[in-house]
Amino acid sequence: MKVKKSIAPMGRPRAFDVDEALDRALQVFWRKGYQGTSLSDLTRAMGINRPSLYAAFGDKQSLFRKVLDRYADGPAAYVREALNKPTARAVVERLLGGAIDLLSDPRTPQGCLTVQGALSCGEAIDAVRQELNTRRAAGEAAIRERFERAKAEGDLPKDANPGDLARYVATVMHGLSVQAAGGASRAELRRIARTALRAWPQ
């Protein structure tokens, strides 16, 4: 299925698929968090040995960053999709609904990788925590900008505060992640979202 590039690389070829190995690593980090995942966990799940991992992905932090990118483009892609909805109300409904679908998907861990991933990190891995904070902040900023547009379009009332609303939506989403990690069912998450929506303007 793969189109051969003009020249095949020299040397011994890789015995594993890079993208598939990355997906396996994502599963492990998602389930166990950054700190709870050991290199042995990773190599076992990825089906490769340690030096191959280092050669292909760099050290643990570097691999985790690549996994975060893959997460944003895969399971968490609903965020970008939600931002394209026509109205602010539709955006927030899709954001909460997408989060709930993901958090309660029985095939994946009950929780959000960026929320669970590094909340309980020690100071030693401050770099990882900062990375996750940065990414969460970027997501929140994207939501705020979308709401600013909605306000300009008259889709949100003139007295609405896009920043406050974005922060509120992000907060509810994070809270949903904690609830899901604690065992809340999809139905329960939906009821929480319905209650949260009562705070919405109009």
Place this chain on the structure above:
Amino acid sequence: MKVKKSIAPMGRPRAFDVDEALDRALQVFWRKGYQGTSLSDLTRAMGINRPSLYAAFGDKQSLFRKVLDRYADGPAAYVREALNKPTARAVVERLLGGAIDLLSDPRTPQGCLTVQGALSCGEAIDAVRQELNTRRAAGEAAIRERFERAKAEGDLPKDANPGDLARYVATVMHGLSVQAAGGASRAELRRIARTALRAWPQ
């Protein structure tokens, strides 16, 4: 300052104060999470050596449980206090306000011990995660019962769902914890709470 009990214990007396050592341990666990805290971190902060820790508090999990009790009776005591407020509205306002005050207190870590403590735990320490889930669920149940009483007293509308409302409040609180851990200021947390309160009945 201490009243001497009828008989002093035999053997060599302890060279440290148990409660103070527990407070020091709380600070460490709160800041670094269960998994991010090593025994060396603990003994250094508590000013005692390893065998003394084990003799006085048991192993790491046992010490963590004692720390959780101390947390509930100390920094998180606002929850019990909030449940005694006269109206459901006052209860939820005190719950959110107390959480915000705690989360944004510069003297303590920005985050909730039970939320950050074990979200990113591996399977090996499932016991700790379960313990924290159980405690969070118990807190949520207490809020629900308080809202059921409020409904019976006519303090909440007849069509209000105490369970949904309690879950919603807990979710917002957990989300606030994540926001605080990400660096949100007290003022920002307050605005989130104000937005969240718009979902409240009446």
Place this chain on the structure above:
DNA sequence: TAAATTTTGTACCACTCGGTACGAATCTAA
């Protein structure tokens, strides 16, 4: 004083952690 009891500090245990050195294996290019 002497025995019994408890805590203290040192020094250690087996194990796991993240990370790497190095030679054998497998490919392309000449």
Place this chain on the structure above:
DNA sequence: TTAGATTCGTACCGAGTGGTACAAAATTTA
């Protein structure tokens, strides 16, 4: 066939992990 390049697997590194054995020290009871 040979030389060069790259990956693979084994075997290892120092450091840190949670937890403990043991003897010296400090206290109460007899």
